[in-house]
Amino acid sequence: MLEYKLEERGKYLIKVDRYFASSKICSVCGKKKAELSLSKRLYYCECGNRMDRDVNAAVNLMNEGKRIFAECA
Secondary structure, eight states: OHHHHHHHTTOOOOOOOTTOOTTTBOTTTOOBOSOOOTTOOEEEOTTSOEEEHHHHHHHHHHHHHHHHHHHHO
16 A cells, blocks of 8 residues: 555555565664664664664665665665
């Protein structure tokens, strides 16, 4: 349903792999953490990036969607 609604508006639905480690990857430097428990709500990276875990994941998903779209275009 979402896909055809977007098509009506001239937009695209980009699907990211459900196992993409969006929460474990730093949205600034790209380094991936080996482990990150769900109880950790803030994301801290060695590069100095500190942000809400969900915001970090959202930025990573947006960037991955843009990368996938660029490959298809």
